[in-house]
Amino acid sequence: MLDGIGFFIMFLGTLLLIISAIGLLRMPDTITRMHAGTKASTLGSLLVILGAIFLDPSLGFKLSLLGLFILLTNPLSSSILARSSYLKNGFLNKSGIDDLGEQK
Amino acid sequence: MNPKREIRVQTIVVSLLVSIMTILLLGILLSFQPLSGSLGSELLAINQTTTQSANAVTSVVTYFRGLDTLGEVTILFLSIFGIGLGIERLQEKENIFSYDNALLKIGADMLFPLIILFGLYIIIHGHLSPGGGFQGGVVIASGFLLMFLAKNNEFKLNHKMTTLVEALSGAGFVLVGILGLLLVDRFFGNFLPLGTLGKLWSGGVIPLIYIFVGLKVSAEISTLVEYFIRIKDVR
Amino acid sequence: MIGLIVLCIFAMLILLAIFIVSNNDLAHSVILFMGFGLGSAVLFVLFSAPDVALTEAVIGVGTSGVVLLVTLLQISKKGRNV
Numbered sequence: 232m233l234d235g236i237g238f239f240i241m242f243l244g245t246l247l248l249i250i251s252a253i254g255l256l257r258m259p260d261t262i263t264r265m266h267a268g269t270k271a272s273t274l275g276s277l278l279v280i281l282g283a284i285f286l287d288p289s290l291g292f293k294l295s296l297l298g299l300f301i302l303l304t305n306p307l308s309s310s311i312l313a314r315s316s317y318l319k320n321g322f323l324n325k326s327g328i329d330d331l332g333e334q335k
Numbered sequence: 336m337n338p339k340r341e342i343r344v345q346t347i348v349v350s351l352l353v354s355i356m357t358i359l360l361l362g363i364l365l366s367f368q369p370l371s372g373s374l375g376s377e378l379l380a381i382n383q384t385t386t387q388s389a390n391a392v393t394s395v396v397t398y399f400r401g402l403d404t405l406g407e408v409t410i411l412f413l414s415i416f417g418i419g420l421g422i423e424r425l426q427e428k429e430n431i432f433s434y435d436n437a438l439l440k441i442g443a444d445m446l447f448p449l450i451i452l453f454g455l456y457i458i459i460h461g462h463l464s465p466g467g468g469f470q471g472g473v474v475i476a477s478g479f480l481l482m483f484l485a486k487n488n489e490f491k492l493n494h495k496m497t498t499l500v501e502a503l504s505g506a507g508f509v510l511v512g513i514l515g516l517l518l519v520d521r522f523f524g525n526f527l528p529l530g531t532l533g534k535l536w537s538g539g540v541i542p543l544i545y546i547f548v549g550l551k552v553s554a555e556i557s558t559l560v561e562y563f564i565r566i567k568d569v570r
Numbered sequence: 571m572i573g574l575i576v577l578c579i580f581a582m583l584i585l586l587a588i589f590i591v592s593n594n595d596l597a598h599s600v601i602l603f604m605g606f607g608l609g610s611a612v613l614f615v616l617f618s619a620p621d622v623a624l625t626e627a628v629i630g631v632g633t634s635g636v637v638l639l640v641t642l643l644q645i646s647k648k649g650r651n652v
């Protein structure tokens with residue numbers, strides 16, 4: 232039963248990772264590509280780790296530390312990538328909302 | 336004779352030589368026969384009785400081949416010493432990354448203790464799980480690299496401190512070897528109680544050697560990275 | 571199954587090596603080199619050598635990649651501010 236729950240959660244996680252990869256290929260510009268590549272892949276990795284905890288509960292502490300590490304690094308690196316792309320290439324989004332420009 | 340033609344002749348000669356060498360090497364490789372009952376299985380057989388270390392790789396690296404590890408550490412020290420000699424004169428105390436981001440600074444502050452803790456875990460558990468002194472030292476140095484990249488001029492290494500750590504750990508590494516030579520039969524011999532297999536206090540002298548190696552490698556690689564990040568105008 | 575994954579990673583590594591050598595932009599070459607290090611780290615794990623994989627992941631992807639990028643920034647005129 233526990234194995235079944237673990238495999239189902241892992242399946243959801245890999246599904247999210249596949250969706251993130253498709254978004255990375257299909258999105259038009261840098262910012263939206265970042266949106267697809269980081270949010271979905273963060274949740275996907277966390278779900279895979281949660282499934283692994285269900286599969287082997289004795290590794291739970293180490294795996295949750297790994298999840299904490301992913302939760303800390305992945306949004307941070309994506310934010311820094313987006314910011315440096317903004318500073319280097321200017322505003323490339325087609326939606327017309329420029330939050331970082333309004334702050335200055 | 337025009338120069339183009341000479342180059343062509345040279346190219347033909349070089350390619351002929353390379354192909355002859357390749358054929359010779361292939362012949363040697365094809366006729367090579369592995370020793371029956373190789374060294375690896377022999378080492379694995381005596382590993383259980385002599386060191387009580389769960390990770391056989393570390394007992395090979397530090398116990399059976401401790402002298403080679405000393406040579407590796409010396410090579411690393413000499414290369415970083417050479418880079419320091421070449422770069423120190425040109426050194427300008429300023430980071431090349433003029434990048435000011437509050438989010439990155441806060442995130443680096445939160446990540447730095449985690450990375451250092453992970454490196455220490457890898458060093459201390461070197462005889463139980465994959466890893467050891469070199470790997471853990473490099474992980475600690477990558478934590479320092481993150482701080483150098485994130486906080487451009489607010490984070491600097493204390494060079495007296497790193498030199499002291501490096502010198503003391505290198506001296507301690509050699510001292511463990513000499514103690515093994517004096518107290519037991521050979522260089523890097525085991526003079527500590529062995530303990531039981533799979534516990535943290537086991538492996539005899541291996542964790543001690545790996546702690547020294549880890550401190551030395553982390554100090555060296557962090558100094559190297561700081562050299563590379565802080566200089567300007569390489570000629 | 572493991573053999574299939576190993577073959578895929580081998581093919582990816584050969585392609586990456588060709589791209590690294592034949593690229594005109596040095597920054598792209600360095601980034602592809604970091605990808606090469608990541609692929610070989612996965613390969614080492616599959617060949618049950620986690621010690622080597624740990625070293626490769628930290629040295630090949632992290633430290634040497636950053637050192638190469640910093641050197642590239644030092645010797646190029648345009649990239650003074652990242």
